[in-house]
Amino acid sequence: MPFNNPYSSNCPTRKVLDRVGDKWAVLVLGLLGSGDTPIRFNQLRRAIEGISQKMLSQTLKSLERDGLVSRNAIATVPVTVEYAITALGKTLVTTLDALRVWAETHMEEVMASQQRYDANATSGQ
Amino acid sequence: MPFNNPYSSNCPTRKVLDRVGDKWAVLVLGLLGSGDTPIRFNQLRRAIEGISQKMLSQTLKSLERDGLVSRNAIATVPVTVEYAITALGKTLVTTLDALRVWAETHMEEVMASQQRYDANATSGQ
DNA sequence: CAGAATCCAGCTCGATACTG
C-alpha cells in the first residue's frame, strides 16, 4: 500500500508532498538550489515575482526548520541575512527534478486529455 | 533556472506539484495504482478514510480530466461506476514513488532538524 | 535590511440535503 495514512499529518510522504505543493517553498528552494552562493532576504524577494514579504519569511522559516535551508545573520548595520540551500535541501531538489521531468514529458498528453474532456462536457449539455 | 514562472498557473511543473500537493488526489491515485482492478465510487469512499463525497467526486473528476484516471459507467440498476488508473497515471505514481523514498529516507534527519530548531526558539525567549 | 504583527477578503472543504 503505497500512499496511505488517513489524515496523515504524521505520514512522512504527506509532509513532503505538502511542502512540495507549496508554490513559494518550491520556488525558494529552486532558486537557492540553482546556485551555490547564498542569497539575502530582499534579493529573494525581488527574484521571486509576486511573493509577499510575509510569505517569504514564513516560507524561509519553515524551510530552515526542516533543515532544507540554512540562515546566516551577519552583524552589519543594518543587519545582513543570507540564506543558502543545505546538503539535505539539494537532495530534495534533485528528487523534485524527477517530477519536473515528468511534467515536461507528459504535459502535452495531459492537456490533450483536458481538451477532450472539456469538449465533451460542453457538447453534452 | 529550474523552477521558474512567477504566478505560474501555466507552468507544467507547478500544475503537477499542485496535483501532488492535493492530499486526496494522491491518496486516490495511490489506491487505484496499487492494484489493477477498477474500484467503484463508494468503494473508494470507504477505503479512503476521512474523504467527503464532495471531495471524492471533485478529485475523481479532475483526475479524469487530466487523463490520470478513467471512468467507466455501467448501465446496471442502480448504475455502477468504475474508476481505474490509466497508463499515464501509472507513470505519475511511479515518479511519485521517488518522492516517497526521499521522504522515508530523510524523515529522521528532517525531524531532528525540527527539534533542534524548536528547542532554540523556546530557550531563546 | 530583515523581519513581526494585524486585519480582512477570498477560497476550501465538510456537512447536509436532494436526485436519477
Place this chain on the structure above:
DNA sequence: CAGTATCGAGCTGGATTCTG
C-alpha cells in the same frame, strides 16, 4: 449507487503598518 447543489466555518495569504 453515484453523484449534484447549497451553505457556512475556518484557514490562507495579500496589503499595510511598524520595529531593531
